[in-house]
Amino acid sequence: MNDNILVKLKNAGFRIKNKWLVQSVSFQVEKGKIVTLIGPNGSGKSTTAKIALGIFKKIEGEVEKYTNKVGYVPQKISIDWTLPLRVSDFMVLTENIKNEDIDEALSLTGVIHLKNKNLGSLSGGEFQRVLLARAISKKPELLVLDEPVQGVDFTGEIALYELIKKISDELNCGILLISHDLHTVMSATDHVVCLNGHVCCSGSPIDVARNNEYKALFGEQASKTLAIYEHKHDHTHSNDGEIKKN
């Protein structure tokens, strides 16, 4: 048994009634490693993250989580504005955090000046930075980031990805990252899982980049460029998510 494993999925899947959102997913996240999920829209990336986090409980297969120190940046978050909530209140939402740590995290993501602002008054990009700050300020063992830089400006995006890499090294935490940005994925990730309702291929970035199925999905130059990729399948999906080979 490997002590470094934080969360492990074994043939995990989730379906609503008869429609599979994702099935037969296996991978593990270890301390200090970044695992990235890539794949087209609706390929089950967020669902897989929620399976790993234990938000979805009635799943097929197995999921084993070995830590409770989790930081989560969801893809979509709907907050009810009947609550009077400042950024500083939001930072201590799930755990009491020392004031210095709050300030440090907010400074790292570049939003310390918003600390006493009402959460409802932030822009999309600012809110995204606060979400990331909240997740890292807990100094978690497992960080799950579902498109953490959506809506962030271009320079900010690069800086935040560098920050994520740095956090992974400094805290020695495991990161499960969902991203559309193939360039970042290929340069900073230890393990890539390419999803399309199931695992199309997975491995180290180089292995995946050499994989024929990956090439078919993302194109030859995908590891160097932000590929606008065309999707070619060797199989199709029926309505219930079942796979049919062509």
Next chain:
Amino acid sequence: MFDDFFIRALVAGLGVAIVTGPLGCFVVWRRLSYFGDTLAHSALLGVTMAYSFQFNIALSVFIISSIIALILIQLQKKTNLPGDALLGLLAHSSLAVGLVVIGFLTFIRFDIMGLLFGDILAVTLNDIIIIWFGGALILLILKLIWKPLFASTVNYELAEAEGLNPDRAKAIFTILMAAIIAISIKMVGLLLITGMLIIPAAMARNISDSPIKMVIFSIIGGVLSVIIGLFTSLEFNTSSGPSIIAAALLLFILSLFKIKQSVQLKN
């Protein structure tokens, strides 16, 4: 000093206000006002049970309200009816059954007005003890589940993902709602308990920028409402419940001026 009925009512009312303040904030945040109404309506059935079996009223109301809450959760799981229809179904049917049972209990003289709208003359030393000890227990439990309850109120998935067990907190909060209704029924009356929960909290929302401030202002608003309401009730011989709620409404209206000011400042 508790010999005077008015002092007893005041002490009891203040106890109720201190507990309804924080609970009311969650009722507003989690949109549970109709749920509170349903539990309060079912309280009538609890009162009739207490008279039928010579039982403590607060305890009986607490048990019946908890059972109604459990039935609601089961119905939500097992039927496709929308939540508000189920709440209406339970609220009115439990009220109706309560009234029918009263019809059978011809050997007891009921003060229906007192039940519906509160009766300060009826507050006994025993009630004060129940309100202050029960209330302290409610607040203590609320403090213990504050983190998961509040986090899941903001965002359920974040709370669940980061290991806070929001479902348990929600279940415990439901029981606390039944408990606050049980201890405050004599003071405010079962038709107006939800008002005592919502109106001070709504007033506090208008003048607060953080959750803790909202809780504190909600308590202060409730306490002021009880004081103003009870003095009015004594002076003009009105029912205690409506007088307290009317005072809370007055405070709410005053708080609207604060919003107007802050909107003007922004522009």
